[in-house]
Amino acid sequence: MTHDRRSLRLGTRASELATSQSGWVADQLRALGHEVELVLVSTEGDRSSAPLTQIGGTGVFVSALREALQEGRIDLAVHSLKDLPVGEEAGLVVAAIPEREDPRDIVISRDRLRLADLPEGAVIGTGSPRRAVQLEAAAPHTTVVGLRGNVGRRIGKVTDGSLDAIVLAAAGLRRLGRIAEASEVLEPAVMLPAPGQGALAVECRTDDRETTRLLMQLDHAPTREAVTAERALLGALEAGCSAPIGALATRHGDALVLDAVIGTSEGLLRHTLRGTTPVDLGHEMAHHFLTHLAPQDRPSLLKTPTAQHPGA
Numbered sequence: 001m002t003h004d005r006r007s008l009r010l011g012t013r014a015s016e017l018a019t020s021q022s023g024w025v026a027d028q029l030r031a032l033g034h035e036v037e038l039v040l041v042s043t044e045g046d047r048s049s050a051p052l053t054q055i056g057g058t059g060v061f062v063s064a065l066r067e068a069l070q071e072g073r074i075d076l077a078v079h080s081l082k083d084l085p086v087g088e089e090a091g092l093v094v095a096a097i098p099e100r101e102d103p104r105d106i107v108i109s110r111d112r113l114r115l116a117d118l119p120e121g122a123v124i125g126t127g128s129p130r131r132a133v134q135l136e137a138a139a140p141h142t143t144v145v146g147l148r149g150n151v152g153r154r155i156g157k158v159t160d161g162s163l164d165a166i167v168l169a170a171a172g173l174r175r176l177g178r179i180a181e182a183s184e185v186l187e188p189a190v191m192l193p194a195p196g197q198g199a200l201a202v203e204c205r206t207d208d209r210e211t212t213r214l215l216m217q218l219d220h221a222p223t224r225e226a227v228t229a230e231r232a233l234l235g236a237l238e239a240g241c242s243a244p245i246g247a248l249a250t251r252h253g254d255a256l257v258l259d260a261v262i263g264t265s266e267g268l269l270r271h272t273l274r275g276t277t278p279v280d281l282g283h284e285m286a287h288h289f290l291t292h293l294a295p296q297d298r299p300s301l302l303k304t305p306t307a308q309h310p311g312a
């Protein structure tokens, strides 16, 4: 056990969602007896309002925090796991994946209408190709348009009447204390979440053994197992940031069950697999998709140097 009381510098983006996540991790560490100081780090994703698919995917939220870690300006960083590119980052380790929040997506709509009750031609905003393709299948009578910005701004588009509905992660809304504004929870049968949705990743320098050891106390094994399977699928597909892929792993007794969906030019391809080893399960799912995808759908999955991240 650590006996000295270091003050840990926790790097966070300034957004309300980021500070709520970072604040939660800071509280967990304080409960273990450590001093924690929040250090604000600004990222390209926060400064620009261009579509994420144009500025390099959700990884833009991550790179500035990683730089601050590598330069020793902070000791740990908290990321939304779904925004973290698949693959190892030199010199850094995800020392903790705490227990996952609700992984599902929710709808916020005018008059609290459910998706099925929205009128013909209703306009739903989302910047996520994954949400768009699943909405097309679940609510074919609606129209999906692009949308970005922080959670508050997105909700404002419904409140001010410029959109009929939006889709958001339940986890983010809960962390902001605004879950009561949801008009419908989308079950995984209707809308599979992004790989890793609802989970946090707490990262530190590999050579900082003390911080690594102390962060490991926040790790939640069942969450790590599930998100490992989901992200192995993404990694094996070398999914580009515009790849519309949803995945959710859940444990059923001895078996880990992976549900996944991919949007193709002919509609959704959805599959369920059971296994025991998370990485193998993700890879098997990738193999299934690759053997069932039409040739014209495969190029959209190819990784590009700047865009190797899942969309929201």
Ligand SMILES: NCc1[nH]cc(CCC(=O)O)c1CC(=O)O
Pocket: 058, 080, 081, 082, 083, 167, 168, 169, 170, 171, 172, 196, 197, 198, 199, 311, 312
């Ligand atoms: N892409 C943005 C993003 N990244 C993480 C969350 C919150 C949910 C989570 O922690 O997985 C959100 C907002 C959203 O998708 O509604």
